[in-house]
Amino acid sequence: MTEPVFTPVNLITGFLGSGKTTLLQRLLADPALADTAVLINEFGEVGLDHHLLERIDDTMVLLPSGCLCCTIRGELSTAMRELHSRRERGDVPRFRRLVVESTGLADPFPILSTVQADPVLRHHFRLGNVITTVDAVNGLNQLARQVECTKQIAIADRLVLTKTDLAEPAVTDALVGRLSRLNPSAPLWRAAETPIDAAALLAHDMFATAGRSEAARTWFAAELAAAGTNDRSRHDETIQAFALAFDGAVDWTMFGLWLTMLLNRHGDRVLRVKGILNVADSETPVAIHGVQHLVHPPVHMAAWPDGDRRSRLVFIVDGLDRGLIERSLGAFLQAAPQARPAAFTPSLQPTL
Amino acid sequence: MCALCGVLGGSGHWTDAAARPGVFTRNVDGLQRRRERTHRLACASRVLGYYGLTLSDWQASSFVLSTATGKTELVENLSHLWATAEKLLGRPCDPLDPDLIYRLEGQLGGDGD
Numbered sequence: 018m019t020e021p022v023f024t025p026v027n028l029i030t031g032f033l034g035s036g037k038t039t040l041l042q043r044l045l046a047d048p049a050l051a052d053t054a055v056l057i058n059e060f061g062e063v064g065l066d067h068h069l070l071e072r073i074d075d076t077m078v079l080l081p082s083g084c085l086c087c088t089i090r091g092e093l094s095t096a097m098r099e100l101h102s103r104r105e106r107g108d109v110p111r112f113r114r115l116v117v118e119s120t121g122l123a124d125p126f127p128i129l130s131t132v133q134a135d136p137v138l139r140h141h142f143r144l145g146n147v148i149t150t151v152d153a154v155n156g157l158n159q160l161a162r163q164v165e166c167t168k169q170i171a172i173a174d175r176l177v178l179t180k181t182d183l184a185e186p187a188v189t190d191a192l193v194g195r196l197s198r199l200n201p202s203a204p205l206w207r208a209a210e211t212p213i214d215a216a217a218l219l220a221h222d223m224f225a226t227a228g229r230s231e232a233a234r235t236w237f238a239a240e241l242a243a244a245g246t247n248d249r250s251r252h253d254e255t256i257q258a259f260a261l262a263f264d265g266a267v268d269w270t271m272f273g274l275w276l277t278m279l280l281n282r283h284g285d286r287v288l289r290v291k292g293i294l295n296v297a298d299s300e301t302p303v304a305i306h307g308v309q310h311l312v313h314p315p316v317h318m319a320a321w322p323d324g325d326r327r328s329r330l331v332f333i334v335d336g337l338d339r340g341l342i343e344r345s346l347g348a349f350l351q352a353a354p355q356a357r358p359a360a361f362t363p364s365l366q367p368t369l
Numbered sequence: 370m371c372a373l374c375g376v377l378g379g380s381g382h383w384t385d386a387a388a389r390p391g392v393f394t395r396n397v398d399g400l401q402r403r404r405e406r407t408h409r410l411a412c413a414s415r416v417l418g419y420y421g422l423t424l425s426d427w428q429a430s431s432f433v434l435s436t437a438t439g440k441t442e443l444v445e446n447l448s449h450l451w452a453t454a455e456k457l458l459g460r461p462c463d464p465l466d467p468d469l470i471y472r473l474e475g476q477l478g479g480d481g482d
Contacts, residue, residue: 270405271412273384278416278464281451341465348473349464354411 023143024101026132027219029118030125030169031150032159036179037118040150040208044116047215054104054112056096093117093128094135101141114219115142124165125149125172126309133311144313146219149173150208153184156192167256170196171288171333172308173203175218182209200289200333201258255336256288261343262327263350266297271353275346276305276312284310286337292330293318302328384446403429413450419472420462422454 031037041057044050103109119125125147132144149169152159156178159166170176176196181189196205206213272294280287287309293302302321306313332342406426413424417434427433427443434453435441442453454462463469 268412270384270409274409274412274416275464277384278451278462281455282461282463283465338465341467341470344474345464345470348470349416352415352473352476354408354415 024112024141025114025145025220026097026142027114027116027145028125028128028147029116029150030128030147030172031177032152032155032163032166032169034155035150035152035159036177036208037150039179040148040177040213041116041118043208043213044215044218047213050114050215050219052110052112053114053116054100054109055116055118056093056100057118093131094138097132097135097138097142101138114145116219124168126168126311129172129308130311133313146174146221147172148175148177148218149203150177150179151192151196153178153181153189153192157188157195160192160195167199167335168288168309170199173200176200176203176205177208177213177218178205179208181207198258199256202291256333257339258331258333259339260329260331261346262325262329263347264327265295267294267328267350268353269294269296269303271349272296272346275349276307279342279345280307280310280312283334283337286335287332288335289333290330292328293322294328294330295326415473415476416469417454419469420454420458422457424450 029037029041038057041055045053045055097115100109100112100115104111117128119128129144129147132138132142149172151170156166160170178189178193178196184192193205196203204217206218276290287307290307291305293304296303299317302318304316304318306316330346332339334342406429410424410426410432413432417424421437423435424444425433425435432444432450433441434444434450434457436457440457442457444450444453451462
């Protein structure tokens with residue numbers, strides 16, 4: 018059976034005026050992205066985003082509503098299905114990547130959930146990197162005032178800092194410090210100073226690097242370093258990153274039960290959870306990656322990143338108690354019924 | 370519960386499949402799948418017992434969640450399980466609830482059931 022091919026979907030998000038469209042313009046000028054389709058949405062009556070974009074061709078579908086959030090998730094789904102259908106019919110060029118630009122006001126989460134939850138889309142598309150633009154001049158203010166702004170940053174796989182040429186260096190430094198606490202493992206580009214590497218920004222995502230243990234090592238190092246610092250400013254004292262490590266093999270089912278229960282109740286406050294698990298009956302670790310209510314499909318890594326065989330999880334949470342999370346997970350895992358030897362390995366088998 | 374997902378086959382929940390998106394569309398190894406469902410029921414029962422809820426298999430395609438007084442709902446996957454449990458109970462199911470943690474800490478993993 019041939020492997021299905023999934024079209025990666027990149028989301029570009031960021032607060033109003035933070036330079037999403039400029040970034041998109043720069044990205045689309047790159048010949049490497051010639052086979053990329055773009056979905057933008059028109060905000061308000063003017064549709065400024067549309068007019069600012071240079072590359073408008075028939076692979077672009079304008080979303081008529083102002084906001085991509087829950088209310089028009091259906092429209093995003095319809096637009097993506099239509100795009101897919103036209104590609105299959107040969108009506109549009111065979112694009113191999115889709116970029117969705119969200120409105121500045123949107124909580125980006127429903128866009129991600131649409132790609133992963135829609136019963137048609139999920140067989141043709143997969144989530145790629147989420148890129149969040151942050152305005153160096155106004156970023157700190159926006160973070161202080163708007164909860165969406167924090168979510169957009171926490172959800173990002175890549176951060177792009179814009180307008181650094183206009184901002185005071187001290188302000189930029191404070192913002193960078195803040196960003197690294199909110200999202201320690203996302204690489205940060207300074208758009209005004211460094212050329213944009215489209216491939217690194219869009220393509221090197223969790224799925225593409227699946228099984229590559231050096232990728233896991235890199236983000237662990239970043240997350241752990243951040244988890245170790247306690248210099249939280251009073252503005253984000255409720256947001257904290259911490260790492261848990263535990264010995265012994267994990268019962269996948271019990272872990273899944275615990276994490277779904279945690280996300281069901283506290284998903285809004287679990288900004289990120291990422292980790293590798295030593296799963297019973299599996300030689301190599303399983304990488305998990307969740308953002309708020311959404312958990313990406315778990316990935317079997319090719320090998321352990323280092324000699325340490327413990328399961329390790331990094332959480333970035335808003336206002337949740339670290340000690341309780343640790344105790345709760347421990348209590349769930351030790352309460353797991355002993356599985357029989359031939360029990361389920363968390364791999365590849367569907368449950369219908 | 371999302372009726373559409375149910376109609377169109379597997380719910381594609383992240384706990385159902387790992388490694389490759391799309392594998393939940395393949396219908397292979399039914400025995401392994403049944404074994405996992407049984408184990409899943411056993412695991413869930415450890416937690417649901419605290420709330421006085423029971424979970425049972427329904428035609429190997431869904432689960433049936435019931436209260437002690439017989440209120441019953443069908444659930445599709447683990448995420449729906451908690452939302453449905455909260456609806457039946459009329460109160461939140463919080464894994465960080467110290468009482469629940471205390472109760473689970475008192476349970477030792479026994480033989481598979």
